[in-house]
Amino acid sequence: MRSDTIKIGVDRAPHRSLLYATGKVKAKDLGKPFIGVCNSYIDIIPGHVHLQEFAKVVKEAIIEAGGIPFEFNTIGVDDGIAMGHIGMRYSLPSRELIADSAETVINAHWFDGVFYIPNCDKITPGMLMAAARTNVPSVFVSGGPMEAGTSSDGKQLSLTSVFEGVGAYKAGKMTEEEFNDIEANACPTCGSCSGMFTANSMNCLMEMLGVALPGNGSIVATSAKRKELIYEAAKHLVRMVKEDIKPRDIITKEAIDDAFALDMAMGGSTNTVLHTLAIAREAGIQYEIEDINKVAERVPYLAKIMPASDFSMDDINRAGGVSSIINELTKIPGAIHPERLTITGKTMGELVSDYEILNQNVIRPIDNPYSPVGGLSILFGNIAPEGAVIKVGAVDPSITEFEGEAIVFESQDEAQAAIDDGTVKEGHVVIIRYEGPKGGPGMPEMLAPTSAIMGRGLGKTVALLTDGRFSGASRGISIGHISPEAAEGGPIALIQNGDIIKIDLPNRTLNADLSDEELAERRKSLKPFEPKIKNGWLGRYSKLVTNASKGGVMSI
Numbered sequence: 014m015r016s017d018t019i020k021i022g023v024d025r026a027p028h029r030s031l032l033y034a035t036g037k038v039k040a041k042d043l044g045k046p047f048i049g050v051c052n053s054y055i056d057i058i059p060g061h062v063h064l065q066e067f068a069k070v071v072k073e074a075i076i077e078a079g080g081i082p083f084e085f086n087t088i089g090v091d092d093g094i095a096m097g098h099i100g101m102r103y104s105l106p107s108r109e110l111i112a113d114s115a116e117t118v119i120n121a122h123w124f125d126g127v128f129y130i131p132n133c134d135k136i137t138p139g140m141l142m143a144a145a146r147t148n149v150p151s152v153f154v155s156g157g158p159m160e161a162g163t164s165s166d167g168k169q170l171s172l173t174s175v176f177e178g179v180g181a182y183k184a185g186k187m188t189e190e191e192f193n194d195i196e197a198n199a200c201p202t203c204g205s206c207s208g209m210f211t212a213n214s215m216n217c218l219m220e221m222l223g224v225a226l227p228g229n230g231s232i233v234a235t236s237a238k239r240k241e242l243i244y245e246a247a248k249h250l251v252r253m254v255k256e257d258i259k260p261r262d263i264i265t266k267e268a269i270d271d272a273f274a275l276d277m278a279m280g281g282s283t284n285t286v287l288h289t290l291a292i293a294r295e296a297g298i299q300y301e302i303e304d305i306n307k308v309a310e311r312v313p314y315l316a317k318i319m320p321a322s323d324f325s326m327d328d329i330n331r332a333g334g335v336s337s338i339i340n341e342l343t344k345i346p347g348a349i350h351p352e353r354l355t356i357t358g359k360t361m362g363e364l365v366s367d368y369e370i371l372n373q374n375v376i377r378p379i380d381n382p383y384s385p386v387g388g389l390s391i392l393f394g395n396i397a398p399e400g401a402v403i404k405v406g407a408v409d410p411s412i413t414e415f416e417g418e419a420i421v422f423e424s425q426d427e428a429q430a431a432i433d434d435g436t437v438k439e440g441h442v443v444i445i446r447y448e449g450p451k452g453g454p455g456m457p458e459m460l461a462p463t464s465a466i467m468g469r470g471l472g473k474t475v476a477l478l479t480d481g482r483f484s485g486a487s488r489g490i491s492i493g494h495i496s497p498e499a500a501e502g503g504p505i506a507l508i509q510n511g512d513i514i515k516i517d518l519p520n521r522t523l524n525a526d527l528s529d530e531e532l533a534e535r536r537k538s539l540k541p542f543e544p545k546i547k548n549g550w551l552g553r554y555s556k557l558v559t560n561a562s563k564g565g566v567m568s569i
């Protein structure tokens with residue numbers, strides 16, 4: 014066992030003394046596997062407030078399965094609370110801290126297995142990166158989604174309703190009473206926000222990766238059914254330790270491909286592209302951003318969830334859950350790889366074979382999809398030679414092509430002010446640059462400007478382009494992750510007010526109507542990038558981080 018390193022032999026007597034002092038281990042238990050419980054309990058994130066209690070059940074379940082649990086915590090950032098101010102610069106970098114800190118505890122103490130408890134946006138990918146990096150047998154059970162909210166007049170609400178409400182209220186399109194009602198009712202319980210936002214997207218993707226059990230993505234946080242997931246996962250983990258089944262046996266290239274397939278079928282958050290590429294890198298898998306479009310071409314869009322529709326994750330759960338979508342995808346020859354291993358010891362195909370779609374209004378069958386191609390798309394062109402990401406599933410279906418005039422902002426704050434005061438008008442393509450991983454730093458999520466555009470009724474007539482990123486709750490013609498980013502001299506830095514920008518969604522292109530000669534001429538007067546933050550964690554991050562098309566991982 015890995016843990017023999019800290020517990021066997023004369024030299025390890027001091028270590029055993031300390032282990033006994035924790036009160037968790039007796040001499041008779043030394044032969045049992047040592048299981049790290051990597052928790053993400055924190056009081057400031059509604060998706061995580063319940064995880065102290067959750068971890069108690071996890072520890073009971075591990076003991077019952079024959080292991081010895083040792084809990085430790087990661088940090089976390091609530092993207093919703095960190096939105097729209099300097100705090101958002103810490104969100105994506107927190108993913109690296111989570112991966113690094115989990116690696117530190119796991120490897121310093123030689124755990125034999127790890128039970129991960131993630132939930133919100135950066136915690137799930139951070140923990141998956143740690144699992145892929147340490148390659149110690151692992152299972153995941155997330156905290157679960159929030160229940161959807163209901164307004165006083167009976168409409169289903171989510172966090173999107175509040176962010177878009179801000180835009181509508183400021184534009185005089187919503188009464189104060191309605192606005193206050195939404196604020197009070199949008200987020201009624203603990204759990205990750207109720208739509209197909211980043212947290213739930215990643216928690217669904219874990220089912221498809223095979224590292225979490227059916228139900229992980231969609232059973233609400235408040236349901237007692239999540240306890241059953243915990244007990245089952247603990248049993249599998251102890252078995253995996255004995256059989257030496259490691260994360261990289263499960264997170265294979267085929268699994269990454271299939272994670273993107275589920276993303277296509279469910280219209281996941283654009284952030285999943287960033288995170289899944291980062292996880293692939295940690296697992297030592299060669300996976301390029303252009304590979305994602307091949308998946309998009311063969312996988313139909315089957316489930317529209319908020320913000321692309323009014324359905325919540327709870328609605329998806331009642332309609333058959335993620336496993337019913339995976340099972341549906343197995344019916345398309347070559348769409349996914351059902352023969353892959355999962356933590357259950359069964360293949361993915363065997364695991365989901367009993368799950369049927371229970372409500373075809375909510376989850377469409379493959380012969381009646383929302384669209385024959387997936388809900389996410391990677392665009393390429395002279396503004397984005399290394400790629401850009403759009404959630405096509407959350408663009409109004411009447412829009413396939415868009416042409417408009419660039420209006421350029423060097424930061425999110427400037428752009429937000431211009432949207433709010435009406436400077437941004439129909440026909441504009443809002444460019445927000447120097448907000449990438451290096452430029453931000455930290456590639457802030459821009460839910461406030463995308464929601465302001467929607468809230469002001471400009472969702473079909475204004476496009477937004479950025480080297481920053483979006484929330485899973487963002488919708489409209491919002492294209493992010495433009496790579497290379499402005500701070501590394503990407504062509505987005507060369508765009509000027511009035512340039513004509515052409516977006517072609519079916520052909521997956523994004524171009525400025527500028528010749529190569531013109532771009533080369535403009536490049537001569539491009540000033541070198543001066544980092545906004547030079548010290549501390551974000552200063553170090555800005556120096557080492559790679560662009561979004563490489564997963565925004567840190568690299569030396």
Ligand SMILES: CC(C)(O)[C@@H](O)C(=O)O
Binds near residue numbers: 093094172282
């Ligand atoms: C606050 C949200 C909705 O969680 C957002 O950060 C996202 O990425 O989806």
Ligand SMILES: [Mg+2]
Binds near residue numbers: 092134211284483485
């Ligand atoms: Mg987020």
